[in-house]
Amino acid sequence: MERRLTSRGAERRRQLLATAGRRFAEHGYHTTSVAEIVHEVGVGKGVFYWYFESKEQLFLEVLAQAQAELRRAQEAEVGDEVDPVRRIERGIRGALTWLEANRDVLAVFQLAATDVRFVGALRAGEEIMAAELAGHLKDGIVSGRIPDGDPLVLAHAVLGAVEALAHTFLGREGAWDEGVADTAVAFCLGGILATRRRGASGSS
Amino acid sequence: MERRLTSRGAERRRQLLATAGRRFAEHGYHTTSVAEIVHEVGVGKGVFYWYFESKEQLFLEVLAQAQAELRRAQEAEVGDEVDPVRRIERGIRGALTWLEANRDVLAVFQLAATDVRFVGALRAGEEIMAAELAGHLKDGIVSGRIPDGDPLVLAHAVLGAVEALAHTFLGREGAWDEGVADTAVAFCLGGILATRRRGASGSS
Amino acid sequence: MERRLTSRGAERRRQLLATAGRRFAEHGYHTTSVAEIVHEVGVGKGVFYWYFESKEQLFLEVLAQAQAELRRAQEAEVGDEVDPVRRIERGIRGALTWLEANRDVLAVFQLAATDVRFVGALRAGEEIMAAELAGHLKDGIVSGRIPDGDPLVLAHAVLGAVEALAHTFLGREGAWDEGVADTAVAFCLGGILATRRRGASGSS
Amino acid sequence: MERRLTSRGAERRRQLLATAGRRFAEHGYHTTSVAEIVHEVGVGKGVFYWYFESKEQLFLEVLAQAQAELRRAQEAEVGDEVDPVRRIERGIRGALTWLEANRDVLAVFQLAATDVRFVGALRAGEEIMAAELAGHLKDGIVSGRIPDGDPLVLAHAVLGAVEALAHTFLGREGAWDEGVADTAVAFCLGGILATRRRGASGSS
DNA sequence: AATGAATGAGCGTTCATTCAT
DNA sequence: GATGAATGAACGCTCATTCAT
Numbered sequence: 118m119e120r121r122l123t124s125r126g127a128e129r130r131r132q133l134l135a136t137a138g139r140r141f142a143e144h145g146y147h148t149t150s151v152a153e154i155v156h157e158v159g160v161g162k163g164v165f166y167w168y169f170e171s172k173e174q175l176f177l178e179v180l181a182q183a184q185a186e187l188r189r190a191q192e193a194e195v196g197d198e199v200d201p202v203r204r205i206e207r208g209i210r211g212a213l214t215w216l217e218a219n220r221d222v223l224a225v226f227q228l229a230a231t232d233v234r235f236v237g238a239l240r241a242g243e244e245i246m247a248a249e250l251a252g253h254l255k256d257g258i259v260s261g262r263i264p265d266g267d268p269l270v271l272a273h274a275v276l277g278a279v280e281a282l283a284h285t286f287l288g289r290e291g292a293w294d295e296g297v298a299d300t301a302v303a304f305c306l307g308g309i310l311a312t313r314r315r316g317a318s319g320s321s
Numbered sequence: 322m323e324r325r326l327t328s329r330g331a332e333r334r335r336q337l338l339a340t341a342g343r344r345f346a347e348h349g350y351h352t353t354s355v356a357e358i359v360h361e362v363g364v365g366k367g368v369f370y371w372y373f374e375s376k377e378q379l380f381l382e383v384l385a386q387a388q389a390e391l392r393r394a395q396e397a398e399v400g401d402e403v404d405p406v407r408r409i410e411r412g413i414r415g416a417l418t419w420l421e422a423n424r425d426v427l428a429v430f431q432l433a434a435t436d437v438r439f440v441g442a443l444r445a446g447e448e449i450m451a452a453e454l455a456g457h458l459k460d461g462i463v464s465g466r467i468p469d470g471d472p473l474v475l476a477h478a479v480l481g482a483v484e485a486l487a488h489t490f491l492g493r494e495g496a497w498d499e500g501v502a503d504t505a506v507a508f509c510l511g512g513i514l515a516t517r518r519r520g521a522s523g524s525s
Numbered sequence: 526m527e528r529r530l531t532s533r534g535a536e537r538r539r540q541l542l543a544t545a546g547r548r549f550a551e552h553g554y555h556t557t558s559v560a561e562i563v564h565e566v567g568v569g570k571g572v573f574y575w576y577f578e579s580k581e582q583l584f585l586e587v588l589a590q591a592q593a594e595l596r597r598a599q600e601a602e603v604g605d606e607v608d609p610v611r612r613i614e615r616g617i618r619g620a621l622t623w624l625e626a627n628r629d630v631l632a633v634f635q636l637a638a639t640d641v642r643f644v645g646a647l648r649a650g651e652e653i654m655a656a657e658l659a660g661h662l663k664d665g666i667v668s669g670r671i672p673d674g675d676p677l678v679l680a681h682a683v684l685g686a687v688e689a690l691a692h693t694f695l696g697r698e699g700a701w702d703e704g705v706a707d708t709a710v711a712f713c714l715g716g717i718l719a720t721r722r723r724g725a726s727g728s729s
Numbered sequence: 730m731e732r733r734l735t736s737r738g739a740e741r742r743r744q745l746l747a748t749a750g751r752r753f754a755e756h757g758y759h760t761t762s763v764a765e766i767v768h769e770v771g772v773g774k775g776v777f778y779w780y781f782e783s784k785e786q787l788f789l790e791v792l793a794q795a796q797a798e799l800r801r802a803q804e805a806e807v808g809d810e811v812d813p814v815r816r817i818e819r820g821i822r823g824a825l826t827w828l829e830a831n832r833d834v835l836a837v838f839q840l841a842a843t844d845v846r847f848v849g850a851l852r853a854g855e856e857i858m859a860a861e862l863a864g865h866l867k868d869g870i871v872s873g874r875i876p877d878g879d880p881l882v883l884a885h886a887v888l889g890a891v892e893a894l895a896h897t898f899l900g901r902e903g904a905w906d907e908g909v910a911d912t913a914v915a916f917c918l919g920g921i922l923a924t925r926r927r928g929a930s931g932s933s
Numbered sequence: 934a935a936t937g938a939a940t941g942a943g944c945g946t947t948c949a950t951t952c953a954t
Numbered sequence: 955g956a957t958g959a960a961t962g963a964a965c966g967c968t969c970a971t972t973c974a975t
Contacts, residue, residue: 364939635842774971
């Protein structure tokens with residue numbers, strides 16, 4: 118239902134989306150009621166249903182927006198770098214920098230992971246990121262910069278490590294510093310560049 | 322109010338715990354009602370409250386049990402291995418093996434991460450695992466087996482990578498094979514053993 | 526959360542309050558369900574919680590309203606009478622007249638007396654009435670119109686006698702007549718004016 | 730269903746009755762569960778239903794016992810006194826003394842007043858006391874000791890005053906002393922002996 | 934006699950959603 | 955566009971009562 122919105126309307130919509138995103142992140146999906154959202158924005162309940170079909174669709178939109186913005190930030194950071202390993206590094210740094218400024222987003226992602234209605238959209242976004250990362254890895258493998266290995270598995274390992282670090286250290290007051298990003302990069306690149314030694318642990 | 326249970330009672334309790342755990346994993350916390358759980362077990366509603374104080378406490382128990390069993394499985398796998406790098410490897414393999422046989426558990430962990438009432442217990446368990454892993458890392462650093470780096474940050478990176486792989490590849494039918502565990506180990510150990518090159522990405 | 530109500534809303538609220546008050550008086554607090562109240566008013570369950578925070582708060586409001594109206598009626602009856610004994614008489618008559626027209630109220634008072642959540646509010650109201658009455662008594666004692674005695678004890682005795690008569694004779698169909706009020710007044714004033722003979726029973 | 734009880738059984742029954750009475754008085758009827766009662770006594774739930782048909786019947790029995798004991802205490806106090814006014818005085822004192830030692834009972838009476846299932850039994854007991862008191866009053870009127878008036882109305886006024894004083898001053902820690910009983914007696918007898926001056930308040 | 938376990942109707946309350954104004 | 959009011963299914967939970975052992 119394409120709706121033409123006045124600029125005031127578009128602003129309202131943005132406001133609702135932002136408020137909802139924050140509250141979802143802070144209190145969870147089920148524990149955030151439509152009543153709370155509209156109350157915080159200071160409008161009546163009808164307004165909500167003028168701009169959004171349902172609470173479910175609202176969440177999906179919050180999620181999609183967060184995913185799109187993260188990707189955009191990452192792309193901007195990666196820029197036109199051609200070396201695949203450097204692309205990966207920049208991607209990691211870009212994601213961490215953006216997440217640092219948008220801490221709610223991780224909570225929204227986690228929320229999405231726990232609900233059948235949202236997990237599909239979440240995974241789809243993850244797959245896109247994983248596929249892109251896997252593309253860089255493949256490039257590196259082909260060009261001999263990166264030892265052979267399953268690019269998709271490696272991509273998910275990188276994503277998982279980055280997300281865990283972001284989550285753990287952004288979530289604690291005062292725990293975040295540049296060193297965490299440096300360690301994230303070093304760990305991931307080290308993992309990528311070392312994978313030829315499959316299953317080996319003791320080799321010096 | 323310590324309750325002495327007959328063996329029939331203990332069995333009922335176990336039954337409810339298992340059923341609830343499965344449904345939580347499949348449908349989420351809020352989307353699983355007490356009515357559904359008792360219906361599936363085939364008992365009346367009151368039975369639930371005979372064995373559990375509340376739905377919340379039940380979830381906490383499901384979570385605690387899963388955490389305890391995972392740690393137990395890991396400890397059994399690590400055994401008396403003395404080399405810290407090998408301890409880490411065995412820990413990763415032990416966790417992945419156990420999670421393969423108990424796939425619901427990851428979903429329960431994710432659920433717990435999204436609810437203020439549970440996140441404390443979840444994080445406490447995570448911190449224990451991270452601390453243990455960090456201990457191995459510290460041992461390795463002291464003995465010169467592992468290059469210097471922040472053990473806690475590395476520990477969370479490893480945990481994140483492992484969890485992401487478990488989640489991504491155990492969640493998809495047919496996607497799991499031994500190679501994933503091998504790659505997980507190789508990636509993590511590579512990441513750990515490479516960390517001296519802080520922030521460096523281009524070194525060959 | 527101060528709520529601005531439309532006139533339709535205010536009317537609904539009044540309706541619910543009145544219906545609840547009647548049902549409470551007839552069936553008791555625990556034996557009157559929210560479902561019954563809204564059913565009688567002919568609205569959905571949610572409406573109740575639009576206007577009241579909880580069943581408990583509703584009862585408190587019913588109680589407070591009854592207390593306020595009773596006091597108001599009494600004050601109107603007492604008016605500007607200056608003689609303390611006549612003030613007491615008018616107070617008794619005013620209360621009985623109002624209670625005759627609002628018989629539910631006595632039942633609500635009794636209900637409140639049996640629940641820890643309400644007894645505080647009830648006693649507070651009673652204390653106000655007792656204190657006022659005690660004030661008249663003190664005036665009378667000081668001016669010599671009333672023999673010496675503990676004004677607060679006497680006040681409670683009067684209140685108890687009046688309440689018992691109201692309760693007993695208003696509760697029975699056809700038992701109430703002007704004579705009861707006359708006897709109430711005569712009994713109470715006699716008791717008050719006789720108190721100097723402490724503990725004495727046989728004096729003529 | 731006449732049941733022959735062993736002496737152990739009779740003791741159990743008494744125990745349940747006493748515990749229930751106390752809890753009813755302290756927490757109310759609906760707010761005292763059968764589970765709590767049997768837990769406090771330290772027996773299983775089945776025991777309760779072995780000795781009592783239902784919670785309702787149990788309450789009725791608690792009430793009946795309290796009424797019977799109060800009457801017995803009063804009768805013992807009144808003894809063979811022949812003067813009707815002195816009989817009334819002794820009745821008041823006997824009731825107050827017994828209530829002082831059995832404070833729960835007033836709460837039980839109030840509870841009974843608020844439930845349709847119990848109010849009948851309560852009123853029946855009250856009527857008996859009122860009738861007895863009215864008998865004394867009639868005797869006094871006939872013999873000229875007491876001025877003319879409606880004995881039943883006066884009886885209820887006396888009962889109400891006494892109950893209110895007991896309730897108010899026994900309910901407050903440290904508020905009870907002999908003076909209250911003296912005032913109660915003086916007030917009631919004053920009220921009784923003064924009733925000829927119907928509706929008159931200003932006569933010196 | 935007594936127990937622990939079970940029942941299930943019913944309770945107070947919430948909340949996404951709709952709608953008359 | 956926007957509001958306050960209304961809906962009602964569903965929820966977590968309680969409890970008097972029953973019953974197999």
